[in-house]
Amino acid sequence: KFHVDNSLPSGFKRITTGDYTGSGYDRGHLCNSKDRTKNKKNNDATFNMTNILPQAADNNQGPWVKLEDFGRQLAGQGNELYIISGGHGLQFFIANGHVAVPAQTWKVIIVLPVGSNDVSRVTTATRTIAVVMPNSGSIGSDWRAYRVSVDQVEAITGFDFFSNVSSGIQAVIEGRVD
């Protein structure tokens, strides 16, 4: 069940599941529910409203979920994945101005064989996957159509992904499109 994030600082608006009702947007998980099924506590955590953003149904139930499925497929093949996702840009607000509907959703993934000391195992051959998808209707179902480089996601978000990896390796694995 979706639940309010009571860990937010006082003064922060606590978004409820009802704030999305009638908005026309899905309650879209950033970290998706099926990626956290080890126990009930972990799965419940994905329904914290701070993990949710307003996602167009055609995005959430289209290429976005296809990429989530693909990530689990890679994990099932003996890999571990670091996944970072978010929204970018602004269409308008819902919930009386309290929730921004992003213009796009983005995701960055790095894929490693299961192991330890992860940072030291990243090489110029390490696979990264990045996408930017319109948060709107009629965008098809093929996540591969929305692939970009990690550098492109860094450029629009201002984040520096994989910053614990040497800049030389970052330049290679962030500069190419999967």
Ligand code: MN
């Ligand atoms: Mn970069």
Ligand code: MN
């Ligand atoms: Mn980086």
